[in-house]
Amino acid sequence: MSIGIFIIVSLIKTVLALFVLLTAVAYTVWLERKVVGHMQNRWGPTRVGPFGLLQPLADGVKFLFKEDLTPPHVYKPLYIAAPMIAVAFALTSIAVIPIGNWVTIGSLRIPLQITDVNIGLLIILGVTSLGVYGVALAGWSSNSKYSLLGGLRASAQMISYEVSLGLSLVGVLMLAGSFSLRDIVDAQAGTFWGFIPRWNIFYGGQFFAFFIYLMAAYAETNRIPFDLPEAETELVAGYHTEYSSMKFAMFFMAEYANMITVAAVASLLFLGGWHGPVFGPPLIRALLPVFWFVLRIFVFLFIYIWVRGTLPRFRYDQLMTFGWKFLLPLAIANLVITGLVVAIRS
């Protein structure tokens, strides 16, 4: 592939991926309002469009036209930069996530992924670990006590749970022998005992790792029951108390984009990525893997919302005890056992 075609193809893929991701973010918000509404015996949004389907559009227009207030007591450079940092890092990680196999157009063989690098998983971990700056700096630069408390809680929480999150993934890496997300998915192809898919959650014995990852990821994305950084009942809105208009919307977008990334990584690493039954004419054959992958992400997002509609918030000491004294030892035990199994097998 010549460099010109490579640049054009990459640009098209980047624009498409961003468009799909941002639309998905908008409709995840709609899904959340609708599902939580029904769980609480309400209707959720119904007024704009059928089933309230145009509500995200209306929300977007509203965010754009609201007055953008900057309180006089903020530290301006960082106050403006913080939401941009948050949303930029949240959107960057999509670059290494594969959504399906290869597509052949003419003589071009294009992977359904913006870029396939051999350290894909490390890039996702690195980018998400930088995302905490957005939240921490927003809390600090707002110069308000609620924001500062929210920012402090967010950084402490995200550092604590990043350890368990990273360790829970090492088992999968040992089984696949690669950091490339595509290799990890390919290692999970096929079935064992005739019918059970060889996903890491079943075959590799990464059952516990999956739940450690899920819980740590909830904490990383500041979702209920780990949403102490923005606990409404104590901190008004936590780190984004002083933000309005599009700057607030950026934090919102970052949170939901992070949720989608977490769901994508969970399905790639533990649930076999895009593997599933493939049948029918060539076009459907090509699109079905993408459909299976999107379906898994949807299930994860639904569980996110389900948990939000069910569980109350942790107390702060419970949060820290759970992270350091329960999740971390469990993750290390899983690591040791997986290592032994891999060593015996080879």
Add this chain to the structure above:
Amino acid sequence: MVHLILFLVFGAVCVAGAVNLLAQRHPINSALSLVVVMGSLAVEYLLLGAEFVAAVQVIVYAGAVMVLFVFVIMLLNAGVEERTKGSRVALLFGVPGMLIGSVLIGWVLIERTGNPMVPAGALPGAPKVIGWLLFHDFLLPFEVTSILVLIAIMGAVVLASHPDTEQKEKEG
């Protein structure tokens, strides 16, 4: 060619970040400049073909160590620093000494090692190679370092805890 241009650009960003770190008067701005230095260093590693080291640089330094720095600055609410005139000794001996030292190191490296430049990707950079080196060739130094870190952590815990007050709380 593209590699060389990017390498020079990010080298310049790295040095600019380091200078800004010293010039800024607010601790949080200095800390963020250090993040820029770490980030551009990671890009330099990446351009040299050491992608694993680059990723680890971002995850460990920019993502964990510097977040803790920022956290501590936020927690202590450190204010703007006072500007002093600086020490005369540093100006007289420090700056020339540093310049001579860096020139000497560069000269020795070029003269003694025989190959002035290494082409990108010629040295081991893949995760597999680094893993083999760490856990096979350099296993003992690696384990000794981990014990050293463990001792440091225990020392920090001992220094940070106040056994007297904890005892009093239990009694009272």
